Amino acid sequence: MxxxxxxxxxxxxxxxxxxxxxxxxxxxxxxxxxxxxxxxxxxxxxxxxxxxxxxxxxxxxxxxPGLVELHTDHIEAHYVPRPKVYWNPAAAVVSYDGQIATSGITTVLDSLRVWREESAEAVDGQATTLAAAISTARDAGLLRIDHLLHLRCEVPMPDVVDEARSLVDRPDVRLISLMDHTPGQRQFRDEEKLRIYYRGKAGGLTDAELDVMFARRIALQAAHAGDNYRALVDLARARDVPLASHDDTTLDHVAEAVRDGIAIAEFPTTMEAAMALHAAGVRVMMGAPNLVRGGSHSGNVATADLAAAGVLDILSSDYVPSSLLGAALLLPELVPGLDLATAVRTASKTPAEAVGLTDRGxxxxxxxxxxxxxxxxxxxxxxxxxxxxxxxxx
Structure with missing residues (x-):
């Protein structure tokens, strides 16, 4: 069809x-x-x-080949260019589309956060608005490239399953990721790194305010994460949508991903997890900004180290669209024995195949x-x- x-x-x-x-x-x-x-x-x-x-x-x-991007939430920077300043959503999509196209990306999975939380995040629970805006711009012939959807699901959030269910039957949904940013684990095992992140992103929350936020997130994980995780896995399986894990850190995380048929592991935080995921046939995705900058901003494993170990499958621009092309071309210079064709595949053919787009890449x-x-x-x-x-x- x-x-x-x-x-x-x-x-x-x-x-x-x-x-x-x-x-x-x-x-x-x-x-x-x-x-x-x-x-x-x-x-x-x-x-x-x-x-x-x-x-x-x-x-x-x-x-x-035109690049294929599976995980970028950069659309949010166009929709909310400053805290609490909301742009016309369709106009934001058109602006974002232009930036993505001129970065060399011809197929993008727009990563929409599918949860609501009382938090310092500028865009919170706006997936429905942005998905509708993408459709509006597409139907009007305003887009230069192909836009598909990646539903980023924060599993501890109470309403995440209902919100994902309301979007998953759209024909442009091609990926669901299962994320958990609870303080003290996965990407933010070092809680201070998360404090630094929110101080910068939210415009200066105090430690007391962060203490309240972190306590609330820990409580939400305890109350909801287990049931929501299973429900989201079942939802993806029923709709035949590929699943991605997020920030796998331990071998227990790897075992969980393999058990649940995870297709893509987004940004594993340790060499141990990345090697085990790759060996199990899960495609390992890492951040292009990590490679271009020379390391992880969160203090986790470096993209270049995974490439040198032969376990890097997919690059993602994450929060800097132009980094995808730069990282793909930089890889052969950083990793001895890695040729240009192999490097470019990490940003084109392999991500396309990972979400069933076999006609491109x-x-x-x-x-x-x-x-x-x-x-x-x-x-x-x-x-x-x-x-x-x-x-x-x-």
């Missing part, structure tokens, strides 16, 4: 294109000087050397013509042009 939320390549610009004189990054190798032919929104041919006829000369730039005949022209100079990636299903969008 055709997914109505995904661009139909046959409806894209039918103009045939021949992109020449490029370093073409395929899924398994790099053509140092090659060409790609596009027609009806698909790649129809890929060649090595001089093109068969005159085309659009890319001047030796990289030609990569690589440059190959028959695949969608989601392509990006990139100039890489001294560790800086500049996106020159972007095509989504063969249509120039940036």
């Amino acid at each position: 055709t997914d109505p939320t995904v661009t139909d390549p046959t409806a894209s610009d039918p103009t045939e294109r021949l992109l020449t004189n490029a370093r073409v990054v395929l899924a398994d190798r790099v053509i140092e000087r090659g060409w790609v032919a596009i027609a009806r929104g698909r790649v129809v041919a890929v060649g090595d050397g001089a093109a068969p006829e005159k085309g659009d000369d890319l001047g030796g730039d990289l030609l990569l 690589e440059i190959a005949p028959g695949k969608r013509a989601d392509l990006i022209q990139v100039r890489w100079v001294d560790g800086i990636a500049a996106v020159r042009r972007v095509w989504s299903a063969g249509r120039r969008v940036a």
Whole structure:
């Protein structure tokens, strides 16, 4: 069945294109000087050397598959640009879409937080509003790239199951993540790191105020997390939506993920957990900002270390859209023996396959013509042009 939320390549610009004189990054190798032919929104041919006829000369730039982003909540920064300042939600989506496209991402799973809490968070329980705004912008033809949904479910929150249930039957839902940010465990085993996070994000909560927040979260976890976790797993299974775990830290977390058929492990915090997850066939996702910055802002395991250990499967831009491309191109320079094609797969083919999008994520005949022209100079990636299903969008 055709997914109505995904661009139909046959409806894209039918103009045939021949992109020449490029370093073409395929899924398994790099053509140092090659060409790609596009027609009806698909790649129809890929060649090595001089093109068969005159085309659009890319001047030796990289030609990569459009990137596939599975976890970014950056849409919230456009909807609430300052604390308590709410933008028109559809206009926020269009602005966000432009930033995502010009970062080289042609398919994005917009990560919407599916819970409500009396807290310092700027966006709280706005998944329904933002999901509707994405549909409005899509239906009006205002979006450049494909937008799908990732429901970020904070399992200790009392209403999270009802809210997830209200959204899960949308045709654009492609991933559900099971998160638990209770102080003292997973990402924030070091409670002081969480205090630093909220002091910065919330504009200066006092320690006394944080004490109240943390006590409330601990109580909510004790009261609701177990039942909500099982209900969300059952909901995802019933709808055949892939599941992601979040911030796995211990081997007990790994065992739980494997037991429940988790497909993707988002941001494991320790080498031990990441290696066990990867060995069990769970795809390990890590933050691109972690790699670009040289380490985790929370003091957890470094993305580069997991790549060097051979257990990094997927990169995510998380909170900085441009970091996805930069990290993919930086990986071969940081990890001996890791080639460019393998690095680019972590931001294209592998994430696409992880959520069932087998028509994209690589440059190959028959695949969608989601392509990006990139100039890489001294560790800086500049996106020159972007095509989504063969249509120039940036």
